[in-house]
Structure formats: structure tokens, C-alpha cells
Amino acid sequence: MRAYLKHPFWQAVGLFVAAFLVVEFVIPALPGSAVVPKSVVLQYMATVLVGILIWVSDDEARWTTFKEPLHDVLIQPRLKVVRTVLLAVVTLMVGCLTYSQVKASVAAPPNLRSIHPAPPSQITFRGKTITLVGLENPLRKQGDIAAHIAEGHRIYYQNCVPCHGDHLDGQGHFASGFNPLPANFQDNGTIAQLTESFVFWRIAKGGPGLPREGTPWNSAMPAWEEFLTEDEIWSVVLFLYDQTGWKPRTWEVSAEGSK
């Protein structure tokens, strides 16, 4: 047993299996975590495998010892059974892999959806052209901000709450019916990463206004410009940031200072 533990080949195998167990079972079991998608598991395991191969082969002595069991299995007469089993298993595995790859499945194929697609530089809002680049929330500079937030609060609870939820976390009553799920504003990857004008654009144009990389046919978000006025959308934007505590991304001051 000890000999096995010290042998680089079995150490490598053990490391690999341990890494797999961590990615597949330990990470999902951590608090607040979830299952790791297959594509990511594959990527992690490939990286780990490369790392292990580097470790066993960067030293001449270790590399030679590492190859011993492989070499033995391939040529030693006493290991004939192992060799046969191994050949059968490898062949079977390749077969199963091929089968699972070509097998028709009911699940929709995973697709790439860009969460933050490139916004246009300007949009037409009810016939009025709005330039998004460099645009700040106009309500931050006019009137009483608390009143605007209260207004946004009211509008959010009238329109947005069924999908985006009471906690603004994308867990509204209807949320489970959608794929993609409604945006979770509490997440540091959504509005926390975006300028207010981007959020405005997404609310105003909704799913139908998404560019191709955002796969518009998936998003159930309505184009709110049909139902809300410009100021109403801006006040909702204010409310979202106020309620979640995120700060909107600000525009970089350009070198010419003219943006």
C-alpha cells in the first residue's frame, strides 16, 4: 500500500480523482453554491490533467517511474488479464462517449447568451433620439431624489415584481417559468457592472431590442417604452440602485473631456 502511495503514477491518478471529486461534489456542497456545469467541469479537469502531466514529466527520474506501470501493463505477460480488461474498458468508454455525444436528447442544447450585449450608442425612445454614450440618470440632478426613488418603488411593485421579485433577486412568482431567468439585481454581475444608461436601454427595449448575441427570442422582458415614460424608467433605475446598494458604473472621463 505504501509503495502505491509513493509511486508517482498512483499519486497522479489519486490527485486526478480527488480533483474530480472536489469539482463535482465538494464545490456544489459549499454554502450558497450550485452544481458546476459540465463544460466547466471538463475545462477544470483538463487543466488539472495538464498540471499533473507536467508534474510527473518535469523530472527525468519521476517520469521514468511514472511510465513503469503503463509499460508493464502493455508488455508484461503476468498482467495479461489487466491488459485485456483495460483494452476492453477503453474501447467501451470510447464507444459510450461517442454514443452519448451523438444521442438525440430532449434538453435544449446549451447556448451562449451574452448577459451584457453591446449597447447601441443611441436609441429611439418613442420617436425621440436618446444618446446613451455618456448619459447619466437625469433624475439625479433634478428635483427631490427621495421622491424619485419612492416613485420608482411604486412603479417597480406595479410592473417588475412578478418576475424580478420582492427582493430584487430575480426570484419573483413567475421567475421559474422563464429561461433565461429574470435578472438578479442583487448579484454583483448585473446592475453593479453597468452604467445607468445601459440599464435604461435594457428596460426601454426589453427582450425584443436585444442584439443577436443576446438571443432576443429567449428573453421575456417586455419593451417597457410601450408602457412607461422616460422619467418613470429613470426613477425605476434609481430605485434599483438605491434598494440594492450598488453604485452604477460611471463613465470614464475621456482625454478630451468631451464625451
Place this chain on the structure above:
Amino acid sequence: MWAINLRILGVVLGTLALYTLIANKIPQVQSEVPHALSLGANVTPEQLATAGDQLYHGAGGCTACHGLGTRAPNLLTDEKGQGPIGSRCGKREAGKDCKAYIYESLTSPKAYVVQGYEPIMPEMGRILSPQQIWALVAFLESNGGTVDVSATDIPAAPAASAAGSPAAASASAGIAGGSADPMTIIRGAGCTGCHTVNGEGGKIGPDLTHVGARLSANLIRESILLPDAKTAKGYEKFKGVMPKTFGHQLTGEQLEALVQFLASHK
């Protein structure tokens, strides 16, 4: 020496194959050229027909029925010995030349249904912009006939949104250029063709001058969006005449303006 060369080749090809495979394994997104179908004043029939060709085989979704079996007439190939659409379109409806006939078939397909087919075609005006409709007309004419669509047929394009989202742009345009003035909407939507409002208009539908006294705002909204849900007394024989497309044509703002306007007319 050859063994080394082959091994090097193997390493190089293997690395290249791995990178190519990974790049192909991820979902593929191509950045399309946005279809800003801006047909200027000097658009040629060929350009129109080419644009129409793309629509016919692409966004228009025409090939879902036309040319596939018995759901709809063949358009690009011969149909019952009458030749492709361009050669037969002028002879379908009396008093309508080819252009007018195809335009009507696209915008109100139920107005004339070719014998032997069900009226299943959607109104393309809801899906496509006027420019796209005219491009399709030109394309269909070009199949067996001559294109006589010109730039004067095509209404000026509404300021295209830079978002590259024609759907959003056309949806928000609304009736009468998106005007919020109720009377402009009423005239632009053609309500006065059937209804009388303030003494103006026809007698096919109920007089709407005092509709606010009879119906609540909600019922008025319902009547505009779902005209056949409830029919006013005395007008039962006209049930089904009112178009059901206003919900798609009006913007939300216009619809509300119209409803409030009618509801306030007590």
C-alpha cells in the same frame, strides 16, 4: 530523422487541432450586418428585389408555407399551369394590377383567398416594415414579371434606431407616426371609415361620440383590442368586421390616449 519530422508535425497539427476544436465546441455567434433596409430615393428595382429575396427566404418566413406542399400556392414556381407569381398576379382580381394585388395579399391576405386554400396567412404588415413589404412585392414581381415598384411607393423610413433592432423600431412607430393626439390617431387608424366620432365618419359601426356614457375605459380598451369579444346591440351582423390588429399597430401610449379620449366623451 523522419521519425522526428513526423513527431514534430504531429505536435504542431495536434496543437492546432485542439485549439480549433475548442473554438468550434463553444456555441457559435456570428455578428450579422444589421438589416437597415434603408431604401433611398434612388433605389433600383434590382436592389429591392434582392432585399425581398432575402426576406422571402429569411425573416419573412414565407417558405414555411409557400412552395411546400398544399398549404399555400407556389409563388416562385408554376402554380396550376399559370406560371410563377409574377406572371399571374395581374389576372387574379379584377381592377387590381400586379403590384396592388401582391401588396394587398401581403397586408390583408384574407381580402382575396385563392380558391382551394384556407385563409391562414398572417398579415405581414404586423411583422414587416412597409419598406420590407415593398421589397417583397418587388421580389415577387421579379419572378415571372417585371418590377414596377419604385421609391415613390415606399413611405419614408422612420428614423431608424441605431440599436439595429428593426422590431423595436417598427413596433414603437405606431399609427400616424406615433402621434399622441387622439383625433389624429382616430383618423390615422381609419376608425372613421366605420364609426362616427364627433359627427365625422361612417355608419357601419356604433357611433362613438358618446361612447364614454355607455362603456367604461376598460370596456373601451377591450373593444379596441378584442373587437369580437362583446358586440354592441344592433350590430351583431357586423361582428368580425372590425380589424383585430389595433393592439399591434398602436403603441401603448397611443392606446391609452385613445381610450381616455373616448371614455371622456360622455
Place this chain on the structure above:
Amino acid sequence: MMILQAVADTARTYRDFPVIGSRAAVWITAEIHLMFAAFVLGVPIFAVVAEGIGIFGKDQRYDRLSKEFTRLLLIAYSATAIWGALLVFMLSTLYQPLWAYLTRIFGPSMWLYAALFLFESFTLYLYYYGWDRWKYGRSKIVHWCLGILLNIWGTIVMFIADSWLTYMMTPPRDITPETSPATIKIWHAIMNHTWMPINIHRLIGNVVFGGAIVGAYASYRFLAARTEEERAHYDWMGYVGNFIAMSALIVLPFAGYWLGREIYQYDQSMGITMMGGFMSWLWVIQAFLIAVLFLTGNYYLWVGMGRIPGSERYRPYTKWLLVVLVIGALVWGTPHTMIADSRELAAMGGSHHPLLGALGVMSAKNTAVNLMILATFLSFLLYRRANIRQVVPWAQTGTRIQGAMFVIAAAIVLFFGIRGYFVEAIVRIGYSVYQVGAVLACIIFVTILDVLMARGAQSLGAIQWGKMPPRSQYALFILAVTFTWLMGLMGFARSGIRQHWHIWQVMQDTTPYAATPALGYAAIMISTCVLIFLSLVGFIFWLGGLAEKSTFVPSTVEAPHVGH
């Protein structure tokens, strides 16, 4: 008159290239031209440096190395010209409207370009053929100055060509589709937003690329070598090539960062298309390639330690460096938006993983890559030290200070990486500057200390050049292929963010190939280009080998370390 007009009209139209189409034809020609150009611009830079080391360090080996580099240049140079001519021919016939537009603006600079190209080639001929004639004394210095002149010509040539393509990406703001090209001032067009960033980025990138190709050349010669001397020489040359490539690679992200920033400043939506739009997956592939570069580069060093007496002292540490690198590669490669099917999406509550998603954002990636750079640098350091024992009295203190510097740099990187999660984006962007700054400062100060400490150091035995297992040489090949591929990929990114514009928002591409292809297609194109390029380079190297085979003179000088 009518006929004349008709001729003018047809002359201003696009044509199609048979079978593969115009886009593919121009793509392949431009990419291969660029690869050769990068090679012939990068190699002279370190050929001159090597010659300088040879002159001032009185080490004949470097002089021979430099001459060998230059011999490779000679044929590669004509290949560059051939592919460049092909590219001009293709552009002027297939993409006539664009070409006509560009020549209207840049005409004079194109003449200058051709003239400089001539100067450059004559300088190169003088430099190479005069090598043995001006070998000693003052004439050697003159010869060295010729090499510097060669680099000056080359750099100007590249700067001129860069101005054309950066104009296509970021034409000055006041130029609209209506602006007549005849009224645009040439200097105004040259001084566009991305011109300087691209210049610098390419200058460094060329050195990296040249080093990698030279490394592959050396490894091929190593594998094919018949004598021990030859093997030792090419082992050493491969090490030098790898060293050059890796050390220039460390500064490359800085230049890339500047370029990306300029693109964002020029047009926010162009920047977002590049980083977050349909190209976002390109960066995951790039991350993968960079992880391959780091791992392979370190692997080469670690295997190389096997030929250094005294390296056993440091062997136990390399596996911890490997652990850092692998964890870094895992974080570095974690996508923010994950590919997942609907069941996994539902479990994750979106396409961001609730836990691992935190590794997908910029803070985590910057931290990972900076730690990977530090680990790679530490590998180099251990490699350098492997066969010496410092004799200066403060050696132990020095090593401790070095260790402290590493710890401080890593702590700064980690601190800003973690803090990046709690601040707004605009502040977070600034943090990457501190992180890279800390790493660079660490590298510089540790190197200075190390050079001082190595004074008069006692050797534990010479490096046994040539005693290298073949698998390390294949690692060099993987490095060269990866660098070349990465260059093709980044070229696609740079050119692809223009999307359907020839000249961004000035001149639209109206060919059937205007759509920007998906990554899969681009990858096939890149692989094709890399394959054609490497085959040609292989042929050129083979030609070079034919001429030189009989003249190989075994070196009698003891091989010291690079950089001593």
C-alpha cells in the same frame, strides 16, 4: 465620355475571389504577411542586442547566435515582401472601393513606405553579408550600428502600416461618411486614437513572436543534431529564444491594456462588442492559450533544471510553483457566463455560477494572471541560481529581502484583487494598474538584487547544454504554435470589432462577406494561416540549413548563463 464613366464605375466595385471568397483570400494573405512581418521586425531587435552582448561582453557565442538569427531573416524578408505584394494586389482588385479610399488619404505615406522598405532591405544585406568583413575593432561597431539602423527602418515601416489599419478601426471623430477622402489631412488620419497603442503593442509582440519562432527553429535543429556540440549550441539557442519570448510576454499585457482602454475611450460600444458582446468568448479562448503559454514555458524551465548541477536544491519548490500556476490557470479560465444546459441554468439561477461566478470577473482574473507572472518569474530566478552559490557576505539577507519582495508583491496583488469586489467599476479598473505595478516593481528590484548577489559566485558545475530530454523541445514547438495562433486570434479580434465596417462608421462593407464570422470559422482560418506560415518557415529554415551545414564550427567557449 460614357465609356469612361462606365470604366470608372466597374473599377470601383468589389470582385470575388474564386472558391474561397474574397474575405478568406484577404484574411489568409494579410495574416501570413503579418506573421512574416512580425518575425522580420522582431528578430532584428534581439539580433542587435545579442551582437551588442557579443561585442561588449566579449563573448563570441552571442555574435554567432546573432549572425544565425540574421541568416534566418534574409529569406523570411523576401517572403514578407512577396506576401505583402500579394496583399496589395488582392486589396486593390477585390476590395477596390476601400483601397481607392485609403490611397486617397494615405497615398504619400505609401510611397514613403515602399522607399523605406528598399532602404531596409539594403541595410539588411549589408548587415548580413558584411558580417565577416567588419568583424573586428572599430568596423565591428559600425556593423553594429548598421543593425540598429535596420531596426529604425523596420520600426518606421511598421508605424506607417499601422496608421492605415488603425485609421480603419478608429478614424478621427470629425470624419463622417460624407467627408471626401481628398480633404482629409494625412497627419490627422495617422494620429488616430489607436495608432500609438498598436505600434507599441506590435513592437513588443514582434519580439515575443520572433523569440518563439527562433526557439522552435533551435529545437528543430536540436532534435536533428548529429554531434554533441551542435546539440549543446541549439539547446542554448532554444533557451535564449524562450527567454526572450517569455520576458517580453510579461510586459505585453500592459500594452494590450492601453490599447483596449483607447478603444473604450474612442467608442464605448466598440469596446463592449470586443469584451462583452459577441466576442466575449474569444477572451476565454485567449485565456486558455495564455494558460498554455505559462504552463509550457515553465515546464521547459523545470525540465531544463535537470541539466544544471546544483538544481536539486530548488527542485522541491517547483511543484508549489506548479500548484500556483494550475490554480491560477483554473481561475483565469473560469468563464463568467458559463455554457450550461437548462437544468444547470436552473440550478445556478442564471448563467452565472453563484460561487464560481465570482472567479469569472476581472478582479479574480487580474489577480490570477499577476500571480502566474510572479510564479513564472520565480521559476526563472531559481533556474538562474541553480548552479551557483553566492559568495557575497549579505547573500542570505539578500535572499530574504527577495523573498519579502515576492510576498509583498503577492500580498498587494491579492489585496487589490479581493478589494476589487467591493468597489465600483471605475475604481476597480484602476486597481489593475497597482497590481501590475507591484509585480513589475518586484521583478525589477529582485533582478537587480540577484545580479548584485551573483557577483563572483561560485559555480557548482557548468550547465550541461545539450543534456535535454526531447520532450522539452516539443514544448518549445507548442509554445511557437501557440504564440502564432494567439497572434492570429488577436488579429481577428482587432479586425473583427469593426464588424461590418471597412472604416468604422465611415465606410460600410457591402460585400456578401460583411458579417463577422463566428469563432469556430475564425479558428479554422487561423489554423490554416498558422499551418501555411509554419510550413513556409520550415521550408525557409531548411534552406538556411542547406547553406550552412558544412560551415558549422563547434564552440569551444564555456557556456555561461544568459544575462550574467
